[in-house]
Structure formats: C-alpha cells, structure tokens
Amino acid sequence: MNIEELKNKSKLYRKTIIEMIYKAKVGHPGGSLSCIDILNVLYNTRIDRSEENKDRLILSKGHVTPALFSVFMDLGYIEKSEINTFRQINSRLQGHPDRNKIKEIDANTGLLGQGLSIGVGAALAKKLKNDNDHNVYVIIGDGEMHEGQIWEALMEGAHYKLNNLIVFLDYNKLSSKGNCNEVMNLEPIHDRIKSFNWHIEEINGNDIEEILQVLEKIDSITDKPKFIIANTIKGKGVSFMENNPKWHSGGLNDEQYKKAIEELN
C-alpha cells in the first residue's frame, strides 16, 4: 500500500471515528484521532493475521476503540452497519476492546497500564516457540505511563531483550484532566526509557511517512525491545478538538458533527 493510499485511509478512519462517537453520543474522540495514523500503518502494512502464528497488537489505551473499530471495519472484521451500534446494548462494539465478541482483538484492555505486560508475555511466548517472523505491537497512552505497571513491564522487556516487542507511545501530552505532564511529569521521557535499556526513537506520530520509516529502521535492531515516542496531536484533524482536553471523552452535537466531517472531507 502506498503512502497516498494510507493517507486516504487515515482520512476515512477519522470520519468513521467521528461518525461512531456522534451516533453513540459518547466515546473518546481526542485519543482516537491522535493514534489512528499509527493503527492505520500497523494494520495495513505490518500486521499479518493470516496464520496461526501472527503479529499481535495490544491496544493498551483501550478507550480508543473508535480508532480500532474504524480500521476493523475497513479490514472487514466488522460490518459497516455495526458502527451504528457502538457502545449500545447487544453490540459487539464495546466501549473497550472485548475479544470474546470480536476475535481479531488480541486482549481485553482498558484498565490502563496492563497492556505492555501482556505484550511482554506474548513476546516471550513467541521466542519460546521460535516464532521469529512476527512481532508484538503495543500502543500505550501518555497518561497511562503514570501507572507503575508500565515500568515493571519496561524492566522485563529489556531484561529479556525482547527485540520482537515494539511499543508506540501516543504522546499527545493531554490526559483527562489536561496537560499530562502537569498531572504528573513524564519528562525527560526519552532519557528515562533509554535508561531502562530500550532502543528508542522519536517521530511525528501523525505523519504516515515517518511511521513507515521508523518501522523499517527498527527492524535491524536485534538486541533490544523498541520504544517509539510518537508525538501526536490530540483530536488531530478536527480544528476545535485539536489540543483541547475537553475532547478526551464526550459526544458531539449536530453542529459539531457537521463541522468535524466537513473538515475531514
């Protein structure tokens, strides 16, 4: 898939995210829009789900299901009509990922801080069964890094030199309350992760080309797990949502919906 096609997909996914949250009147638009380009590239260029041994993606910041489901709809894992049922009773599209309802979901997440540890287990398991052809991708949020369990897993990943474990930090710098680093400072995050002995990269996480390039670059790193600080914009693509903590969670009224879709077209 070329870059132009991927860019078009991001556009489609952003609209689907807004559609889904508008219809449900609830959801997490800000973080869904900030991490969608990463999910787009991973699912469309990296993740092989065709065999028994497959790549894994643990969406540790589980509240961004609108982003996940928009990709799943495109991949045919869920029907287009299901988008209208997000967060409603009898739907497969839960507020947070549920693998019992959608088999392509690797693990149930959403209680923050747990996903990276799940990734450590899966990466170790792949080593044990000599599956050297597939990776374990984990997407975590910045507010989520306040959880102590993340740092437990960072230790473990480096201890076992899990070169098949790739973490994307969706660093949009806003959590529910506001500035994530004012809530609890993560900086100097680059140095901190590096001191845990991970290979570290920093990119613009809303730039498709940079995401593609960094993935290619880290393939050659064979002695360490890999941590990508993806600088993103919360609410990316919708002007009134961008960098506005108010849009961490919530629904859109008719006017907001119209404006958002117009901007995304």
Place this chain on the structure above:
Amino acid sequence: MNYKLVSTRDYIGKVLIEMQKKHKNLVVIDSDLASSVKSNEFAEVYPNNFFEMGIAEQSSMSSVCGFAMEGFIPIYVNFSIFVTGTVWTQLRQACYSNFNFKIIGSHPGMDNGPDGATHHALEDIALSRVIPNMTVFTPSDMNELKACVEEALKINGPVYIRTPRDTVPILHDENCSFHTGKAEILEDDGNDIAIIFEGSSSKEAYEGFLSLKELGYKNKLINIRSIKPIDSELINKLSSRVKGIVTVENHNVSGGLNGVISEEIVKSKNNIIVKCVGVNNTFTESGKTSDVKKKYGLSSEKVVEKALEIIKGL
C-alpha cells in the same frame, strides 16, 4: 486417615514437573518467590518453560495473558495474597479475556503465621470466586493437589488453586480423583451435623469431627474441594437431612466458604442453620501458625462448639 502432617506446598514443583510431561505447552511464571512456593524445582528441570518476572506481581499476572494468547498454558505460582489480592484487576481482566491460565496460591489464610496480617490471605476465596469465568479449587493434601491440577488443565479457562502451606493430614492416596463441582464425603456417621471444610482447614475440621464422635454425635465430614462451581446437589441434599451445617475455613467467614454455602442454602429453600468457623472480620497478627489460627477462630474446639450450639438449639 494417614495422620502424618505434610505441607502440600512442598509438592507444587513436583506436580508441575509431572504435568509438564503430559502438557508440553505449560509455562510457569514466578515473581521472585520460586523457592518459597517450590516452583524452583520445576525451573531446574524445565528452565526454558520457567519465566522469572521479578517482584512485579501485577505485570506477572498480566503477562499470563500474552502467553495464553500464544497457545501456552501459563501457571502463575505465588503466595495467595499476591496471586489474588495484589493483582486483582489484572486477574479480573485476564478472566474477562477468558484466557486459559491457572494460578496457584500457596500460603493461604493464616498459613504464613509469623509474617503476620499483611501476608495472611483471608480474602482470596472471596476475591477469586466473585470473578466470572473463574473456577476455584481448594485441594487439601499433596495427592489431591496433583489430581486437582490435572483437572484444572482439562478446563479451558482460568482456575485458581489454593494450596495449604501449613502442614495438613494426608487424606487421599496417590490415585485419588478430583471432579469439578463435586465435593467429597470423607466420613458419614449419620445426620447430626455436616461439617464442611476447605482444603487448608482439614486438620481442624477433622479433629473437631473426631471430638464430636467421642461425645457420641453422628456427623458427616465434607471436603468441599471445588468452591466454584460448588456441589449444589450435595449441599441441597445435606440441607434436607442434617440438623445443621458447620463450615470450617482458613479465611474470613464473609465471602469465603461460609458465604458460598449460605448462598446455596438460601437457594435450596431448606430452613437449616449454618454456623461458621473461621476469621470474623478482623486483621490477625504474627505468631506460630497454629497459635494464630487458634487465637483468630480456626480450631477443632471451635468446630465442636459450633456443632454443639446447633445440636442444643443455641
């Protein structure tokens, strides 16, 4: 009964080694307590299938999801308080995903006497049984532990196995069987009282039963084994026959065995008295395990006292 007292904990490693011979896809997860829970014996024989995650119980618990996702059957072995309490939301999330994993909790209840209240797992039955998809077993000796782990490995889902650390009588021979949802009637002298115990309180329950026998009462002694699912059929049958039930547990009487049995009695619609022997809504203290158990309400004397209260209509 073979009244030789042996710690079931000492057999955890041996049982795991034996299971690995049949189930090649087992992996054992440790949080730096392998020598205390004897999974170090497994690590010596199967080093590649043993994973040390450090004193990071929450991450250890979540990592089982990753192993299970990849087709392994992870067994996380640790003290009961850690493997249920410290990791409760991680455990709950793993159960929500309905992964095929097992947890083995050693040092349940007051079995870790000298370490004191912080390490006394008096809530682990309550914490585990309340989670959907979870199965909860309480084997009472090393032979039953082996049968119990074998049974747990037949279940495609999460199972908590609660294993005594204190020395307990050997109630079963090597070929004992274990079935999910089935209790075991160990002794059946008559229909006065049914004494029902969970595995780590077998000594107190058995000795209480013997004392009551000497006093001339004809009771039943039930090893509950499977806390969840519970043997509803047997509880229902008992509740229509005996004068009362005494539950015996190395646990807080709220939410544990007494809670389970009481819930069943309510469902059975039989109007029968249930009295409890166990710890009553209090934190405990350090001491020799037998002293702590006695002081905080788990003793054969308490079993006799509660049974007599029922018989005498108190």
